[in-house]
Amino acid sequence: MAQYQKIASISEITDGKMKEFKVNGKTIVIANVTGEFLAFDGICTHAQCALAGGFLDGYTLTCYCHGGQFDVKSGEVLSPPPVSPINIYPVKVESDDILVEI
Numbered sequence: 025m026a027q028y029q030k031i032a033s034i035s036e037i038t039d040g041k042m043k044e045f046k047v048n049g050k051t052i053v054i055a056n057v058t059g060e061f062l063a064f065d066g067i068c069t070h071a072q073c074a075l076a077g078g079f080l081d082g083y084t085l086t087c088y089c090h091g092g093q094f095d096v097k098s099g100e101v102l103s104p105p106p107v108s109p110i111n112i113y114p115v116k117v118e119s120d121d122i123l124v125e126i
């Protein structure tokens with residue numbers, strides 16, 4: 025059953041940055057978009073490239089492999105070649121800790 029787990033500290037992920045974590049056998053990424061922390065699958069649904077190696081512009085993440093784009097808030101595909109969305113995960117911040125429900 026999914027439960028909130030501490031994954032990172034807020035100081036680890038500065039504004040506009042993202043970082044990959046391995047949690048329960050999953051690869052997830054936490055991004056900081058102007059102080060809002062978002063968690064989502066770290067593997068591109070197109071050809072399994074690591075999304076943490078991509079480029080973040082606001083909520084738009086561009087995969088470095090083939091330029092596919094995702095909205096990291098909704099998980100939706102914004103630009104092909106990916107056709108399937110990425111999973112997103114609820115996040116809460118408690119003091120300096122970032123907790124993700126996985």
Ligand code: FES
Pocket residue numbers: 068069070071072073087088089090091092093104105106
């Ligand atoms: S692997 Fe991400 S766009 Fe192709």
